[in-house]
Amino acid sequence: MAVEFGARTVRVTPGRHRAADRLPPFAWGEVATITAVAGVLLFARLDRYDYGGDELYFLGAGRHPAVSYADQGPGVPLLAALAEHLAPNDTVALRLPALLMTLIAVVLSALIARELRGGRGAQTLAALAYAVTPAAVLQAAMLSTYCFAATLAALISWLFIRWVRTHSDHLLVLAGIVAALDFQVEWPALLVWAAFALGFALLGPRQIFTRPAWWIGTGLLAVSVVPAALWQHANDWPQLAMGALIRDQRDLASMPWEIVLLTGPMGVLLLAGMWAGFRSPRLLPYRFLIPVVVIGVAGVLGGCLRPAHTVSAFPGLFAAGAVYLAHVRLPRRLRTAGVALTAVATAICVGAVLGLPRPQSELRQPTDRYARFDWRSRVFGPGGWDDLLTGVDAAYRRVPMDQLPGLVLVTQNYWQAAALDHYGPPVGFPAVYSPHRGYAYFEPPPDAGTTVLYIGTERPQVALGIDFAETVELARIDKWFGYPGVNQHVAVWKCRYPSTPWSAAWPGLRRL
Incomplete structure (x- = not known):
């Protein structure tokens, strides 16, 4: 069958891929090792931080179950309530879901690299790159909406990428189910789904819109919105006002720097992934992801989304960058620099995990502005x-x-x-x-x-x-x-x- 990708048409075989198109073996050993080491390090520090203000809020909201809240969906408060029921006053139990979501994102990075036909080296690099970003360290530190939304959006990306290769329509239904779960965490899940739809419409394959499974998945997401929409309507739509509030609270000039802080040295691989998305012929079928990344970054720079919302694009971009670099001939000097950069990123994250939080006795100046909350909470932990x-x-x-x-x-x-x-x-x-x-x-x-x-x-x-x-x-x-x-x-x-x-x-x- 012919599949349209923007102005180009590519011949593909419907149904599952042919034997000749089989993917490289999955790097089970390498990815499992990275995931296990990251899991042990991140688990060891789960109880070092006192409850964060938002974590206490999740616990409070969990005692007032509802189909929606003024600033989020019901998913995280329900999980907080479950953790408090099973293990009262246990920060480790409360934060275990955040750690699990982080490790899933590490594995997803490798899986996406495999879908892009990356070998063991590319898969390993993609998994390691995510594991040693400051974003992953922060994602696993405390319970948050971002720790779920980032991984669920990346999972939707993987399902769509796999569908383009296999045309197995059940993947579209699964993507709709994951998006519906994502919406129960944060409303930007609707923006993610809309960005995917725009990507398919502009860059293909447009045949996805002829598949009943696409509409079933979209319908599942739409049905999941109804209870929350009714609650929001009854309460004058406070969730919509949150976008303006976020914009007013953010220092737009610092947005690019905040994104750099989330990526760390591995931001170079993210840039390689962006370049590959535009330039690499092997990534042509997957360029529907470009609007998702562009809209997310524009939302952050425009102040309507927080910088953490860009993290959902990290697994796909790391995978694209790793696959691209594996198939281009880089000079030895650049390869050596890449190894050194990865080592530096690993050292920074391991040091942060082992060395934080710092004792409150090391504080030398008061936190006299709310803008300093985030930095101080990361370095010295919440408290008071x-x-x-x-x-x-x-x-x-x-x-x-x-x-x-x-x-x-x-x-x-x-x-x-x-x-x-x-x-x-x-x-x-x-x-x-x-x-x-x-x-x-x-x-x-x-x-x-x-x-x-x-x-x-x-x-x-x-x-x-x-x-x-x-x-x-x-x-x-x-x-x-x-x-x-x-x-x-x-x-x-x-x-x-x-x-x-x-x-x-x-x-x-x-x-x-």
């Missing part, structure tokens, strides 16, 4: 929850006994709420509420809660926009080397008798 808990406990003890019945906690941001929601119940704290992010769409404080302890960096009247008959500051949490909003510049206020019942005021207090 014990100070937050101690400060709230001190304020709680100062509340007169006759005011304790019905008292609730209200926090300014969702990290504070998640931390107190997790650490508070064992020490007897009351229920926690917050008008921020996902917590804003859980239940509001009861109208009977006329006395609250408000935790925030601003006065309650300013932060909430409602008045109280009585407002008294009971405690202050302000560590010089603390995190802003966690254990720095935070006060605990006792507020009594809000001017508006919580049920009426709450929808207007919500913010992302």
Whole structure:
């Protein structure tokens, strides 16, 4: 049959590939060794970091199961709830899925290289390249939406690449199922599927649109969207507002540098993969991937997506680069430089895994801006929850006994709420509420809660926009080397008798 790839037409055999077109053997030994070594190193540091703010939020969201949340799908909170049920307060159990997704991405890099007819050397290089990127080290460190979305999008790429070679239509259905799972993690899964569709439409093979399996896969994704869309519609589409929020929070000038930090020295192989996608004849049938990469990078540089969203393209680009370099004659000097670069990348990642996090005693300057959160969390780890808990406990003890019945906690941001929601119940704290992010769409404080302890960096009247008959500051949490909003510049206020019942005021207090 004839298959169109943009302006060119290629003759292919429908059904499974012929014997003459069999792929090279899979590099089981090499890939298994890389995966096992990476798994052992990354597993050994899973319990070194305290809970991250978002991890505590996943645990909190898992206690409020829903078909959608203001800022994500239900997948990660459900996994967090399962981990907490099976192994309470165990960061290793919580983070095991992130480690598993990272190792799957390592194997996918090799599998894609094999699909592109790369031999053992190319497959090994692709797997090693992913394993020694800073992106992989970060992906396995903590539970996150990105650790799932990156690997699931790469899995969809592999399924489509394999379909182009085999024309086995069940792969298209599987791709739709994976995309539906990806959507339960993050809404950008819809953008990924749309980018693939655009790639097929522009660069072929366009015959994919004549396959019922394509439409079945697309239909499965569409059906998976319905429950979340209904929830979003009922709550004024907070997920759509997240794109503008991400754009406002990002420093666009630093985006390219952040991508470089994610790739590390192996970014050179990524560039080779991009070059091969445009120039290599052997990759002609797979150029439908180009719009996926271009749209992802454009979304990051435009500020609508985070730099981590580019990681889903790493397995395919590493594979393309490895296969391309395996089939071109490079001067010995360049080959030696490539080996040295790979060794440097490996040393950097092994050093980061073994040497991080650094002790808090090595901090030399305060984290006085939210923009420094990410860097400090990676180097020194998250923290400050014990100070937050101690400060709230001190304020709680100062509340007169006759005011304790019905008292609730209200926090300014969702990290504070998640931390107190997790650490508070064992020490007897009351229920926690917050008008921020996902917590804003859980239940509001009861109208009977006329006395609250408000935790925030601003006065309650300013932060909430409602008045109280009585407002008294009971405690202050302000560590010089603390995190802003966690254990720095935070006060605990006792507020009594809000001017508006919580049920009426709450929808207007919500913010992302």
